[in-house]
Amino acid sequence: MIRYALPSFTNNWLTLMKTTALVSIIGLEDIVYTALSAGRTSQKPFVFLLTVLIIYLALMAISDIVLRLVERRYNRGVTFPQGRFHA
Amino acid sequence: MRETITSFFQSDDTGSFLGRSVLIFSQWKLFLTGVTNTVMLVGISLVIGRLIAIPMAVIRVQRVPVLSSLVALYVYVIRGTPLLVQLYFVYYGLSQFEAVQKSFAWDYLREPWWCALLTFTVGTSAYTAEILRGGILAVPRGEIEACISVGMSKLSAYRRVILPSAFRRVLPAYGNEVIFATHASVVASTVTIIDIVGAARQFNNTYYLAYEGFLAAAVLYLILVFLITRVFAHLERRLYRHLKARM
Numbered sequence: 001m002i003r004y005a006l007p008s009f010t011n012n013w014l015t016l017m018k019t020t021a022l023v024s025i026i027g028l029e030d031i032v033y034t035a036l037s038a039g040r041t042s043q044k045p046f047v048f049l050l051t052v053l054i055i056y057l058a059l060m061a062i063s064d065i066v067l068r069l070v071e072r073r074y075n076r077g078v079t080f081p082q083g084r085f086h087a
Numbered sequence: 088m089r090e091t092i093t094s095f096f097q098s099d100d101t102g103s104f105l106g107r108s109v110l111i112f113s114q115w116k117l118f119l120t121g122v123t124n125t126v127m128l129v130g131i132s133l134v135i136g137r138l139i140a141i142p143m144a145v146i147r148v149q150r151v152p153v154l155s156s157l158v159a160l161y162v163y164v165i166r167g168t169p170l171l172v173q174l175y176f177v178y179y180g181l182s183q184f185e186a187v188q189k190s191f192a193w194d195y196l197r198e199p200w201w202c203a204l205l206t207f208t209v210g211t212s213a214y215t216a217e218i219l220r221g222g223i224l225a226v227p228r229g230e231i232e233a234c235i236s237v238g239m240s241k242l243s244a245y246r247r248v249i250l251p252s253a254f255r256r257v258l259p260a261y262g263n264e265v266i267f268a269t270h271a272s273v274v275a276s277t278v279t280i281i282d283i284v285g286a287a288r289q290f291n292n293t294y295y296l297a298y299e300g301f302l303a304a305a306v307l308y309l310i311l312v313f314l315i316t317r318v319f320a321h322l323e324r325r326l327y328r329h330l331k332a333r334m
Contacts, residue, residue: 014167021169025277032172039179046183049176053168060167 121286136211144219165213222253
């Protein structure tokens with residue numbers, strides 16, 4: 001069961017993680033909120049927002065790798081059809 | 088606390104819920120602006136995004152040497168970061184440089200509307216490229232062999248067989264993307280654009296009626312998404328006619 005559910009779960013996890021950025025709009029102090037106010041004070045919004053982008057990218061990459069490992073573990077012993085020819 | 092809230096809703100001087108909701112209809116122009124902005128932003132970005140997505144998907148499937156990895160990186164970065172941060176990055180971030188402020192692009196980049204359009208277009212192009220790539224990869228081998236057997240060039244095979252077949256195959260997934268793009272467009276209201284949520288915010292600022300305003304916004308989004316699903320249901324009926332069992 002978990003083997004079939006994992007790809008959708010991965011998708012859901014990644015989407016949810018990106019959605020968390022929205023909490024900054026209602027004033028919760030997450031990285032986006034902090035970066036925006038830091039950018040305002042220092043007049044260097046580009047640096048801070050780029051950092052946030054990289055942090056999110058890193059978080060996504062880590063979850064991606066971990067979830068892929070989990071997936072591989074659950075797929076142990078399952079054989080897949082060979083890759084197909086394409087034009 | 089709870090008592091204060093209930094008494095607030097029941098007390099006569101603030102009017103009934105219905106009475107306060109009527110205010111929304113008196114402000115229909117504000118909400119119309121909101122709907123127009125949302126529809127324009129989402130619609131234009133979807134059209135341009137799709138035009139960009141087609142060559143990107145083909146490049147990925149064909150594994151064009153350098154370009155393919157560039158497209159893969161682009162898609163990974165765009166899909167790996169929140170749309171809100173991308174929008175802030177374009178709207179607040181780029182203005183840090185004087186070179187940007189002096190260039191011709193500044194006429195557009197200082198306008199929140201164009202920033203939002205740029206961000207949404209880039210975002211939807213990455214998602215659509217992935218959807219299309221899946222669609223092209225799912226084209227049956229027989230269809231491609233048929234193209235080769237009648238001597239079609241790769242270009243005409245793509246134009247006449249592979250892409251139309253892929254478009255039809257990805258229709259449900261693409262419908263999902265259109266709905267997600269509509270939902271995602273709410274972040275436009277954070278950079279002062281009057282989209283549907285922006286209208287609700289302004290309504291709240293003027294009349295201090297958060298509940299009624301945002302409820303109206305929710306209903307408007309519900310209507311938009313309902314219309315989108317109807318359009319796609321219609322398209323699916325038309326394009327999948329051949330798959331229906333014959334009587």
